[in-house]
Amino acid sequence: MLGAIILKEWLKIRWVWGAALLVHLGMLVYLLLAMRHQFQVEHSEMIWYWAFELRRLLYTQIQYLPALTGAVIAAAQFGPEMLGGRFRLSLHLPVRGDLLVWSWVGFGALMGGLLALLDGAGLYWIISTWFPHEAAESALLTALPWLLGGWVAYFGTTLALLEPSRARRAVYAGLTLAFLALLDQGHGYQEYDRIMPQLTGLALLLLPAVILPAHRYRHRS
Amino acid sequence: MTARLARWSLLLLTILLLAIWIPQAKELLFDDRFDKTQLFFSPVIERFVYKELIGEGHQFVYRDQDGTDYDRESFETLIPFIYYKNMELWGRLPLVLGEHRFDKAAIVAERQVMEFKPQDLSDQAPRIQLFPLLESNPGRARLRFPEDIMRAGEQLDFIDSDANRFDPELTRTFTQALEQAGFRFPVRAAFGRVSILKAFDAGYFLLDSRGSLFHLRRLDGAPEVAAVPIPEGIAVRDIKVTENKRHELIGFLLAEDGRLFLMTERDHDLIALDLPGYDPDRMELKILFNPLYRIAVYSDRETIHAVVMDRDYHPIDRYARRMAMARERPVDRVWEMLVPFDLNLHDPDSRYLSLDARFHGLAAAIGVAASLLLALEILRLRGIRPTRARMDLLLVLFAGLYGLLALILIPPERGDET
Numbered sequence: 001m002l003g004a005i006i007l008k009e010w011l012k013i014r015w016v017w018g019a020a021l022l023v024h025l026g027m028l029v030y031l032l033l034a035m036r037h038q039f040q041v042e043h044s045e046m047i048w049y050w051a052f053e054l055r056r057l058l059y060t061q062i063q064y065l066p067a068l069t070g071a072v073i074a075a076a077q078f079g080p081e082m083l084g085g086r087f088r089l090s091l092h093l094p095v096r097g098d099l100l101v102w103s104w105v106g107f108g109a110l111m112g113g114l115l116a117l118l119d120g121a122g123l124y125w126i127i128s129t130w131f132p133h134e135a136a137e138s139a140l141l142t143a144l145p146w147l148l149g150g151w152v153a154y155f156g157t158t159l160a161l162l163e164p165s166r167a168r169r170a171v172y173a174g175l176t177l178a179f180l181a182l183l184d185q186g187h188g189y190q191e192y193d194r195i196m197p198q199l200t201g202l203a204l205l206l207l208p209a210v211i212l213p214a215h216r217y218r219h220r221s
Numbered sequence: 222m223t224a225r226l227a228r229w230s231l232l233l234l235t236i237l238l239l240a241i242w243i244p245q246a247k248e249l250l251f252d253d254r255f256d257k258t259q260l261f262f263s264p265v266i267e268r269f270v271y272k273e274l275i276g277e278g279h280q281f282v283y284r285d286q287d288g289t290d291y292d293r294e295s296f297e298t299l300i301p302f303i304y305y306k307n308m309e310l311w312g313r314l315p316l317v318l319g320e321h322r323f324d325k326a327a328i329v330a331e332r333q334v335m336e337f338k339p340q341d342l343s344d345q346a347p348r349i350q351l352f353p354l355l356e357s358n359p360g361r362a363r364l365r366f367p368e369d370i371m372r373a374g375e376q377l378d379f380i381d382s383d384a385n386r387f388d389p390e391l392t393r394t395f396t397q398a399l400e401q402a403g404f405r406f407p408v409r410a411a412f413g414r415v416s417i418l419k420a421f422d423a424g425y426f427l428l429d430s431r432g433s434l435f436h437l438r439r440l441d442g443a444p445e446v447a448a449v450p451i452p453e454g455i456a457v458r459d460i461k462v463t464e465n466k467r468h469e470l471i472g473f474l475l476a477e478d479g480r481l482f483l484m485t486e487r488d489h490d491l492i493a494l495d496l497p498g499y500d501p502d503r504m505e506l507k508i509l510f511n512p513l514y515r516i517a518v519y520s521d522r523e524t525i526h527a528v529v530m531d532r533d534y535h536p537i538d539r540y541a542r543r544m545a546m547a548r549e550r551p552v553d554r555v556w557e558m559l560v561p562f563d564l565n566l567h568d569p570d571s572r573y574l575s576l577d578a579r580f581h582g583l584a585a586a587i588g589v590a591a592s593l594l595l596a597l598e599i600l601r602l603r604g605i606r607p608t609r610a611r612m613d614l615l616l617v618l619f620a621g622l623y624g625l626l627a628l629i630l631i632p633p634e635r636g637d638e639t
Contacts, residue, residue, distance in 0.1 A: 044382035045353065045366040052349045052370075053415045098223040132372065132380050138349050171630045175231075178238045185566060185574060190347035194573045202237060205230040212227035216634070 001095060002103060009077060009107040016076035017111050020069045024115050028122035031061050032129075039130055051135060055188030059127065059139055062119055066150030067180055070112050074157035077108050082161055091218050101214045105158055105207070112154050116147045138189050145183040145192045148203055152179045155206035163213035172213070179203070228631060229612075235627040236620045237564065241576070243623070244563040247556060253277070255546040261509070262516045262529040262538075263299040264318055269527055269540040270299050286540055302328055302511035323512055333465055333510035337473045337481070339502055339570035341461050343410065346572035351380075352411055354395075355422040357438040357445075364417040367439075371395075373408035373427060398444035399437065405429045412460035420466040423486070428457055436489065449489045455480070459501075467510075475501055483508075483534070492534050498526055498541070503570055522569075523547035554584075561585035561621040585621055592617050592625040599625075605633055 035058065038047060050056040081087040091097055123143055128136035156176025163169045183199070186192055192199070259272040269286040283296035294311075297304040301316050305328045308314050315324040339345050354371045355364055369388055372378035377399060379391035400406070404427065413425035424438030426449065434449040434457055451457065456477040463472045471486040481499065482491040499506065499519050506519040514537070515530040526541040561581055568575045596617045600610050607614060610633050617624035 043366075043368075044385075045368050045370075048351070048370060048382050049353065049366055049415070052351055130385055132351060132370070132385065134349050134351055134372070138347075168631075175235060175238060175630075178242055179234075182238070182241060182566070188347070188572065189349070191572060191574050193347055195576050198576050202234060205234045207230075208223065208226045209230040209234065210227070211223045212231060212631075215224035215227065 001093070005093075005095075005100070005103050006107055009104055012080065013073055013076045013108065013111060016072055017115075020072060020115055021118075024065060024069070024118055024122075027062055027065055028119070028126065031059055031123075032126050034061065035059075035126055035130055044130075048131065048135075051131065057142065057189065059123060059143070062123065062143070063146050063184075064149070066112075066116055066119060066147050067153040069115055070150040070152070070154030071157045073108050073112050074154045074161060077104065078158055078161040087162070087217060091214070097214060097218060098211045101162075101211055102207075105155065105210050108158070109151065109154060112150050116150050119143070120147065141193060142186070142189045142191075144196055145186065145199065148196075148199060149180055149183045151203050152176060152183065152206065155203075155210055156180075158210055159206070159213055162210070162217060164217045168213070168216075228633070231631050232616060232627045235630055236616075236623045239623040239626055240560075240562060240564040240620075241566055243560070244556075245566070247552070251550070251552045253550075257505075257520055257522075257546060258525050258542070258544040260518050260520075260525050260527045260540070260542075261300045261303060262514060262527060264302065264511065264513050265299050269529075269538075270296065271525075271542070272296065273545050275545045286542075302332065302513075303509075305329070305332075318513070321513070327512060330467075331510060331512040333467050333469075333508075335463050335465075335470065335473070335483075335508040335510075337461055337475075337501070337506045339505070340572055342459050342475075342501065343412075345502075345570060350374075350411070352413055352425060353415060354379075354425065354437070354439045355417070356440075356442065357422040357424055358440050359422075364419070364422055366417060371411075371425075373411040373425075375407045377408070395437075395444045398446050399427070399435065402435060402446040402448055403433070404435050404446070405431050405433070410457075410459075412462060414462040414464060414472075419464045421464050423462055423464045423471055426460050426462065432456055434460075447489075452491065455482075455491070460484070481506075494528075494534065495536050496526070496528055497539070498524075520544065557581040557584040559585070559588040559622055561589055561619070561623075589618060589621040592621045596625050596628055599629060599632070603632060609633075 038058065051058055081090060091100065093100060120140055120143065124136045124140050127139040153176065156172060156179065159172040160169045160176070163172055179202070255274050261270050263270045263285070266285065271284060273282050273284070274280060275282055283291045283293055285291070291299065297307055298313065301308045301313065305314070305325060308316060309325055315322050316328070351370045351372055353366050355367060359365065368383055369379045369381050369391060372380060376392060376396040379388040379395065380386065381388050407430055409428040409430060409432065411425050411427050414423070422438070424436060427435045427437055429435065434451050436447045436449050438445045457474060458477045459475040461473045463470070468486050470483050471489070472484055474482040474484050474491060476482070479501065481494045481496060481501065483494060484491055494517060496517055496519060500521070503521045504519045506517065509516045509518065513532070515532065515534055517528045517530065519526050523543060524541055524547070525544050527539065528536050529538050530536050563579045565577045565579060566574055568577065593614065596614060597607055600607055613628055613633055617628060620627070
């Protein structure tokens with residue numbers, strides 16, 4: 001049954017995920033070229049000074065990519081489900097409703113996670129090509145809230161899409177935006193270092209939360 | 222069961238987000254531009270004087286410690302070493318104070334400001350531990366950044382910035398020079414001022430694995446290392462290097478026990494500063510130098526202190542006052558009654574973001590009680606008996622207005638017990 005569920009989810013998101021993969025690869029290539037260009041037109045020691053001392057972030061091109069991707073994957077997975085009552089049919093599979101929803105979002109989160117992993121690995125490689133490894137590690141730590149933004153956007157969009165009530169949908173959208181804004185407060189590198197565990201804990205609350213709209217959909221609409 | 226867990230996860234998330242964002246919205250709506258009081262010591266009347274904004278717009282007062290008010294120009298003439306350019310413009314130079322006479326050149330030669338802020342502390346700001354070791358004898362008018370960077374770790378690594386490649390020769394030369402001077406690796410901390418816009422380059426102070434301090438410079442491409450004798454009983458917490466063309470002091474040294482010292486440039490002697498109530502983690506410190514005095518001014522967001530010292534840093538007089546900016550505003554009082562706590566994201570003393578909770582104590586009882594009454598009314602309107610929503614009410618009891626808003630946004634389902 002699990003294999004069938006995963007296959008169905010894959011069929012729903014494969015085109016969107018493939019396009020997202022291309023966009024992520026394209027953005028990493030753009031970051032690579034932008035960095036290379038930077039080092040061609042400016043003295044290397046000055047760029048290092050900007051990066052280390054002036055705390056200028058040279059890789060913000062990928063900042064909003066995870067959040068955007070999370071929202072798009074969720075829309076591809078659950079947007080069509082909400083049309084014409086298809087979601088009701090899905091909830092009638094011979095599997096416990098909550099486990100079913102978790103298997104869907106688990107698959108979506110995993111696919112988003114793969115892209116986040118690609119972003120992290122690409123960022124580390126690009127930065128370590130022109131900077132010492134300390135800078136690459138710092139870039140990765142700086143990008144962690146951006147990557148967490150992907151998780152938040154994915155689950156936030158899922159909550160809003162599965163919710164049958166329009167007013168509640170707006171509440172979930174507002175909460176998601178409030179959380180995403182929380183992850184966009186930094187100005188320099190590693191400013192989130194001391195609160196990433198708390199923010200991750202907060203983001204994990206979205207995992208059980210996603211059951212509520214499905215429960216409301218099943219029992220009320 | 223999972224639906225209940227889901228709702229409670231959402232309630233918790235909602236409350237925490239509200240506790241972060243609503244206080245920020247309040248600040249956005251009601252924040253005022255009251256800044257810190259500017260406190261000085263007047264060499265003319267030998268009293269502390271200050272400039273303070275006490276109301277909306279430009280309601281500044283110019284006052285001395287005895288409460289005498291001055292107009293702006295009179296105030297500036299009380300601190301002529303600060304406003305020496307105005308003094309010149311108003312034909313008040315040379316300045317005569319008792320037996321002393323100061324022309325513009327004499328004032329300029331003695332003027333200096335040294336600052337030490339909480340954000341200058343190494344543990345209050347993230348820092349990639351790579352430092353450019355400038356050539357201290359550049360043989361030209363301006364300093365410039367080297368094409369390599371120093372990594373102070375198990376040895377003193379140098380990495381070429383053009384090729385992003387480890388430089389074994391430079392690493393060996395500098396590491397050996399430090400070892401020969403008695404330095405024990407690994408480097409515990411490196412302190413320096415990374416800038417080319419400074420009077421000269423003083424290099425770095427390096428703390429070795431035993432806590433001993435060394436001074437490192439790059440002179441004509443070669444290492445120059447000197448052990449810095451630290452008196453018994455002083456463990457270095459931080460050093461702020463501030464090169465200045467007066468060449469008297471090289472910076473601040475903060476000890477682990479909170480004592481603050483000035484370090485002389487030539488011999489690295491430490492001058493203890495007697496600053497009662499000074500807390501380096503919360504207070505901004507300025508030391509103002511003029512031809513007659515050294516004045517230390519330090520403040521958190523409530524109280525400003527000043528100690529005036531003679532040229533040998535012996536305290537002469539002290540003054541402290543609660544700043545106008547610390548006055549409690551009615552909106553703050555109402556706020557503390559309205560919500561039981563805030564979650565602060567931005568710590569003004571640190572570059573790190575935080576999630577510090579500030580509890581409002583008993584003052585919030587009014588807001589919590591009102592929130593509980595409103596919660597009961599909401600439950601009544603939704604046809605839910607309070608006994609079936611005990612946990613929701615408990616949540617409002619702990620989270621006050623935030624709990625009430627969460628309850629409104631994510632209400633319990635009719636028929637479900639919370």
